[in-house]
Amino acid sequence: MSAPAVVADGVSKVYRRFLHQHQFRTLKSALLTGSLITDLRPDETFTALDGVSFEVPAGTTFGVIGENGSGKSTLLKLLAGITKPTRGSLRVAGRISALIELGAGFHPEISGRENVAINGIMLGLSRREVDERFDEIVDFAELREFIDAPVKTYSSGMYMRLGFSVAIHVDPDVLLIDEVLAVGDEAFTRKCLDKIGEFRRRGKTIVLVTHSLGLVEKMCDEALWLRHGRRAGLGDPRRVVDAYLTYVAGGEEALLARDQAASPSPAAAEETKPEGYREGRWGSRDVEITRVLLVDDRGQERHVFASGESVVVRLDVEARADVEDFVFGVGIFTADGVSVYGTNTHIEDYVPRRASGRGEVSLELLDLRLVEGTYLLDVAVHRRDGTPYDYHRGLHSFRVKSRIKDVGVYRPPHRWSFAGGLELEKPAPRPELDLHEGK
Amino acid sequence: MIAQARTLVRYRLLIQSLVGRELKARYRGSVLGFFWSFVNPLLQLLTYGLVFTVILPGRRQPEIEPYLLFFFCGILPWTWLQSSLTEAAGVLISGGNLIKKVLFPAEILPVVTVFANLAHFVFGLPVLLAVLLGYGRLRPSALLLPLPMAVQLVLTIGLALIVSALTVHFRDIQSILTHLVHLWFFASPVLYYYGTLQGKARAVLRLNPMTHLLVSYQQMLFHGSFDHWRGLAATAVVALLAFALGAWLFDRLRDTLAEEV
Numbered sequence: 001m002s003a004p005a006v007v008a009d010g011v012s013k014v015y016r017r018f019l020h021q022h023q024f025r026t027l028k029s030a031l032l033t034g035s036l037i038t039d040l041r042p043d044e045t046f047t048a049l050d051g052v053s054f055e056v057p058a059g060t061t062f063g064v065i066g067e068n069g070s071g072k073s074t075l076l077k078l079l080a081g082i083t084k085p086t087r088g089s090l091r092v093a094g095r096i097s098a099l100i101e102l103g104a105g106f107h108p109e110i111s112g113r114e115n116v117a118i119n120g121i122m123l124g125l126s127r128r129e130v131d132e133r134f135d136e137i138v139d140f141a142e143l144r145e146f147i148d149a150p151v152k153t154y155s156s157g158m159y160m161r162l163g164f165s166v167a168i169h170v171d172p173d174v175l176l177i178d179e180v181l182a183v184g185d186e187a188f189t190r191k192c193l194d195k196i197g198e199f200r201r202r203g204k205t206i207v208l209v210t211h212s213l214g215l216v217e218k219m220c221d222e223a224l225w226l227r228h229g230r231r232a233g234l235g236d237p238r239r240v241v242d243a244y245l246t247y248v249a250g251g252e253e254a255l256l257a258r259d260q261a262a263s264p265s266p267a268a269a270e271e272t273k274p275e276g277y278r279e280g281r282w283g284s285r286d287v288e289i290t291r292v293l294l295v296d297d298r299g300q301e302r303h304v305f306a307s308g309e310s311v312v313v314r315l316d317v318e319a320r321a322d323v324e325d326f327v328f329g330v331g332i333f334t335a336d337g338v339s340v341y342g343t344n345t346h347i348e349d350y351v352p353r354r355a356s357g358r359g360e361v362s363l364e365l366l367d368l369r370l371v372e373g374t375y376l377l378d379v380a381v382h383r384r385d386g387t388p389y390d391y392h393r394g395l396h397s398f399r400v401k402s403r404i405k406d407v408g409v410y411r412p413p414h415r416w417s418f419a420g421g422l423e424l425e426k427p428a429p430r431p432e433l434d435l436h437e438g439k
Numbered sequence: 440m441i442a443q444a445r446t447l448v449r450y451r452l453l454i455q456s457l458v459g460r461e462l463k464a465r466y467r468g469s470v471l472g473f474f475w476s477f478v479n480p481l482l483q484l485l486t487y488g489l490v491f492t493v494i495l496p497g498r499r500q501p502e503i504e505p506y507l508l509f510f511f512c513g514i515l516p517w518t519w520l521q522s523s524l525t526e527a528a529g530v531l532i533s534g535g536n537l538i539k540k541v542l543f544p545a546e547i548l549p550v551v552t553v554f555a556n557l558a559h560f561v562f563g564l565p566v567l568l569a570v571l572l573g574y575g576r577l578r579p580s581a582l583l584l585p586l587p588m589a590v591q592l593v594l595t596i597g598l599a600l601i602v603s604a605l606t607v608h609f610r611d612i613q614s615i616l617t618h619l620v621h622l623w624f625f626a627s628p629v630l631y632y633y634g635t636l637q638g639k640a641r642a643v644l645r646l647n648p649m650t651h652l653l654v655s656y657q658q659m660l661f662h663g664s665f666d667h668w669r670g671l672a673a674t675a676v677v678a679l680l681a682f683a684l685g686a687w688l689f690d691r692l693r694d695t696l697a698e699e700v
Contacts, residue, residue, distance in 0.1 A: 015698060082539065083697055104540035109464040118456045122541060127452065150467065 003093070005174050005205035006056035006079065010088035013049040013074050013229075048074040050229040051088065056222070058093070058173075059203040063220035063237055065213060065244055071229040072209045076100060076178050079207060094173025094205075097123055103163025108152035112143060115151050116166055123170045133169045140195075141165035161188055168195055174205045213241045214405065242433070249304040249401050249435050280395050283388035287326055287355055287381045291316040292396050294377075306433040307370055307402040307411060313363045315379055319355040326352045326389065328361050331378035332370075333394065340375065340409050346384055369411040372402040403430045443686035446544055454551055461555040476562035484511055484570070503632045503661075508574060511567055512660045513629035513653050516587070519560040520595055520649065521620050526552040527599035528606045528613045531696060538697050545696050546689050549603040553595045557588075571660060578663030587655040587671060594648060594678035600685030604692045607699050628653050648674045648681075 049071045056062040066072050077083050078090055080098040105122045106115045116137055120130040138147050141161040143154075151159065168175070177196070199206060200219070210216060216223050216237050223240040225233035227247070233240040293314040296302045305311055313330050329344030343363075345352070377396040382388040402411075418424055447454065466472045488507050503509040527549040531538065534548045564584075571577045606612040627649040628636075634654075636644065644650045651670035658665045 016695065077697075082541070082543075084694060098541070101536070101540040104536050105543075107460055107464055109467045110460055114460065114463065118453075118460055121453050121456050122537075122543060 003058055004055040005058040005060075005093050006054075006062070006207065007091045008052055008054050008088070009090070010051045010053055011049055011075075011078060011085045011090050012047065012051055012087040013071075013078060013083065014086040015046045015048055015074075048229050049078070049085075049226075052224075052226070052229070052231050053088075054224055054231065054234055056205055056207060058205050060221040061200055061206040061208060061219050063216035063223040063240075064207065064209045064226065065211070065216055065223060065241065066226035066232075067248070070226040072226055073100075073178060074229075075226065076176055076207070076209050079174075079176055092174055095124060095170070096174045096176060097167050097170040097172035098176040098178070099164065099167050100176065100178045101163075102160045102167065103151075106151050106159065106163065109150055111149060112138075112147040112151055112154070112162055116147075116162065119163070119166045120170065123167060125170055133171075137162075137165045137169045140169070140191075157185060157188070164188075164192060168192075168199075172204070174207065175199060176207050176209075178209045179211065213245070217241055238428075238430075245401060245403075245433065246435060249399075280393050281391065282393075283380075283382065283390040285390055286321050286323055287317055287319045287389040289315050289379055289381060289390045289392060290318050292377070292379055292392065294396070294398050302435070303397070304399045304401055304435055305368065306435050307372065307400050307404075308367055309435075311365045311368045311398070313365065313377065313379065315361040315381075317355070317359045317361060317381060319357060319359070322354060322356040323389075324352060324354055325383045326355050327380075327382055327384055328363075329378070329380045329382070330363050331380075333376045333378065334409060335374045335376065335397075337376075338409070340370065342378070344380075352384075368400070369413070370400045371406050371408055371411050372400055374399050401433055401435065403433050443546065443682075443690065446546065447550060450544060450547055454547055454554060457547065457551045458554045458558060461551060462558055476559060477566055479559070480511075480515065480563035480566045483514070484566070487511070487514070500632055500635055502634060505574065508570065508576070509632075509657065509661050510630065511570065512657050513627075515560060515563050515567060516591060516652065516656050517624065517627065517629050517649070519556045520591065520598075521624065522559070523553045523556045523595045523599055524602055524620055525616060526556070527603045528616050531603045531607050532610075545693060546600060546686075549599040550596055553592065553599050557592060560588075567660065576661065576663060580659045580663055580665045583659050583665055584656075587652050587659070590671065590675045590678050591652050593682050594652075594674070597678065597681030597683070597685035600682075600689045604685075604689045604696065607696055608692070623647075623649065628657075648677045 052071075052075065054062075064072050064075060074083075076098065077100070078085055079092060080096060080100065081092075082098075082100075103115075103119070105119050107118070113134075116134060117127075117130050120133070120137075121127065125133070138144050141158075141164070143158055143162055146154065146158065151162075154162070175196070196206065196219070206219075208216065208220060220237045222235060223233075223237040224231065225240050225244045232247070233243045293301055293312075293316075294303060294305075295312040295314055296305065297310045297312075315328065317328075319326075327344050327346040329342065329346075331342035332340040334340060375398055376394040377398065378391075378393050379396065380388060380391040382391065404411075462473075462476075466475050469475060471478060484507070487510060491507050491510070499506050530548045530552050531545060537543050537548070538545045568577060568581070571581075602612065602616065606616075626644065626647055628644065633641070633644060633650060651667060651674040654667050655665065655671050658667055
């Protein structure tokens with residue numbers, strides 16, 4: 001749009017750690033060995049940000065996303081000027097206000113009124129500006145009747161409201177927001193969002209660091225995705241969020257796979273435990289489920305699926321003895337144990353004839369339209385009367401990802417239509433979530 | 440050092456309000472409120488008066504009689520230094536929230552403690568001056584008081600910067616400092632008279648910047664005539680050096696502060 005409000009050019013931040021010396025050495029040894037100054041050199045370094053470059057045009061809203069520890073907060077601290085970049089340059093035009101920790105500078109013993117004055121000055125207002133804006137600040141925080149009470153008597157909600165109110169009334173040219181909106185009651189959160197919206201309309205620049213991808217898509221003109229301190233994506237928020245989601249799905253894929261690999265193999269379990277019942281898995285093992293696989297429509301093993309994708313549950317089984325009475329069953333549960341769906345070969349009138357040696361069972365679930373979440377899988381082989389051969393309860397799980405944050409369990413195919421005096425703007429078409437190249 | 444001084448000037452409004460907050464917060468909830476600033480030195484005076492007249496009576500050098508008054512002229516500025524340093528040691532750690540979460544030059548915190556204690560000193564002055572007046576000892580030399588105060592301010596800020604920044608890295612300093620300051624107290628002429636000291640003791644005390652400040656205060660207030668110009672000038676140089684060292688050290692450690700507190 002116009003001149004950039006923020007220019008970051010190859011910004012790196014290397015944190016120095018002094019852990020070692022703090023744990024094992026003290027001033028005494030520093031003095032004894034005469035290494036007072038050398039000890040103040042770091043033992044090891046940690047690169048929190050690594051050559052990140054971006055520009056934020058004035059008047060736009062810029063979102064920063066990334067996992068925990070990806071460098072988001074470091075970036076915000078650099079923008080706020082709390083720390084300096086180790087390498088590279090960072091330029092911010094105009095007055096900055098940072099909503100990093102609300103009410104960070106409040107002193108509990110003195111009144112809200114005095115704290116507002118001091119906090120305002122701390123954030124860069126002159127005394128006159130504080131006086132002029134005082135009423136507005138107090139009204140926005142809805143604290144008029146408590147403003148002369150010491151801040152230590154405030155509830156945490158009141159504390160934050162006042163902190164937010166002061167910070168936002170500094171009327172900065174660039175507003176930095178760090179996840180603060182996640183706290184506070186719903187009404188106030190909405191009020192904060194409204195205020196931030198008003199900021200946008202007035203052409204102020206906002207840098208928003210958040211885990212709320214929806215907020216980024218809704219409010220931001222551009223988004224930056226940080227991964228391990230490096231720029232992993234920059235540009236249109238939808239695209240960046242998409243790329244990020246795909247990446248996260250890949251990470252979860254690896255995580256879920258590891259969890260399952262970690263659960264003890266049946267052979268090992270048999271050696272250490274007496275036969276029969278054990279938590280999560282029981283049965284005589286005359287017929288054993290030796291492996292459970294979740295496979296997508298291309299035959300690839302996966303643990304994360306997009307809502308509406310097809311999922312194949314594949315069981316490798318081995319009959320130790322020839323049996324003629326057996327039923328295969330699969331059940332899907334939500335993470336809190338609510339049954340989503342369950343079926344078995346007996347319910348569906350398959351009549352067992354013979355099982356011997358190795359075999360493979362596949363259940364293809366077409367268009368698995370579940371809402372986003374983690375689901376647990378029960379798989380079992382048992383007699384028709386229910387006596388289990390091998391029952392796996394909740395030992396396997398998968399995750400469903402979705403661009404739409406609807407609620408419940410099941411998403412029926414659906415369509416909205418409106419008639420009469422109703423006018424609604426159609427949602428922007430969302431690109432399909434494609435997890436196929438998940439890794 | 441110049442940059443450091445400029446920062447302090449730029450943030451004078453903030454320093455001013457934080458000092459105000461410090462003073463308000465200290466007496467918040469007490470019945471006497473601000474009066475404590477006057478009552479405190481008065482009670483201090485009464486306590487020592489009791490000690491020196493009843494518990495430890497006896498003849499002292501004629502130059503420092505009435506002894507209670509002499510002592511009071513020294514202990515008041517000494518308290519300023521002592522409280523500033525011991526409070527500065529912990530101030531970055533307790534104010535860590537500010538350093539980490541708000542764009543805030545950290546050196547303001549130790550500077551605020553020095554100024555807050557200066558305020559207590561200034562509140563105690565009227566009590567001292569009134570007592571001096573009562574003894575009929577108030578002379579025009581008392582008008583020179585801002586000189587040693589300015590020197591002590593610079594010296595104390597320098598030391599407070601050093602102490603506060605180092606304490607973040609070596610928390611031991613907080614414990615050691617109490618004793619060091621105590622030792623320093625006895626190596627400074629508060630309880631005794633520098634003017635008649637001889638030999639080694641005098642040579643050692645000469646190197647102590649607080650000696651010259653205390654002598655200045657005592658001459659201006661108690662003795663009523665000031666001639667310690669050279670000592671005061673030398674101390675001013677030392678004070679500037681201390682400030683420069685403090686500013687340099689603080690600046691060097693600045694980046695690590697936000698990570699270590």
